[in-house]
Amino acid sequence: MPRAAGILFEQSGTGDVPLICLHGIGGDAGSFQPQLDELGRSMRVISWNMPGYGGSDPLPEMTFEALAGAVRSFMDALQLETAHIAGQSIGGMIAQEFALRFPERVASLILIATTPAFGGRDEGFKTEFLKARMKPLDEGRTMAELAPEFVPQIVGSKASDAAIAAAIQSMASVPENSYRAVVTCLVTFDRYADTAAIGQPACLIAGAEDRNAPARTMEKMAARMPRGAFHQIEGAGHLVNLEAPDVTNTILKQFLQSNERGRS
Helix, strand or coil, rough: CCCEEEEEEEEECCCCCCEEEEEECCCCCHHHCCCCHHHHHHHCCEEECCCCCCCCCCCCCCHHHHHHHHHHHHHHHHHCCCCCEECCCHHHHHHHHHHHCCCEEEEEEECCCCCCCCCCHHHHHHHHHHHHHHHHHCCCHHHHHHHHHHHHHCCCCCCCHHHHHHHHHHHCCCCHHHHHHHHHCCCCCEEEEHHHCCCCCCCEEEEECCCCCCCCHHHHHHHCCCCCEEEECCCCCCCCCHHHEEEHHHHHHHHHHHHHHHHC
């Protein structure tokens, strides 16, 4: 697996303006395998391992500013001026942060199963969320033990056994320290007031059965974006691009092709 700026990544295809994929908390570069396989036939697709994941170097401090900076350093190391940026769950939050901080580096934005802020303004909810996520680890359970319990809770009714197994494998391999750091970072995200400032073409994809990033929340987010387009996939939960790869890839291909025509 190649490395750039301390980040290990997978890639497929060729092209001048690639699609860079940013996975979620329980994922890794393989979380976008269906997109690497299919979209890589017609363009360059890159899927990173977030800092601290999959052998990538951890950050001294896990913040959204630092994560956005890591994306920029990653692109610089690959000599990429611009890219289409896709993110799922917290990866979508990183994508939003990056688009707001470095808009000139983003050709278009793809947000999958994500929200413009974590948990609203209720600090009590954030505290309870952190306690619930950390409690099993504090009690000595491992990521490998938690993954088979956690993943089935976040997928939709049409998720295949293969998709669930792939997600479990990814989550089981996440280093505990990295998981703790990213979950702690997650609850700090709030770009709600800045959604309308995201001016790039944006494709938002929600699973109809996703309780973590509800479709209605993503639809409202798309409506606040000057160039946002919303898509809902029936029967899918939080791991939309893994659960419904064919539908997701069709949406992505149409969006990316349309955006390329607009750029030419």
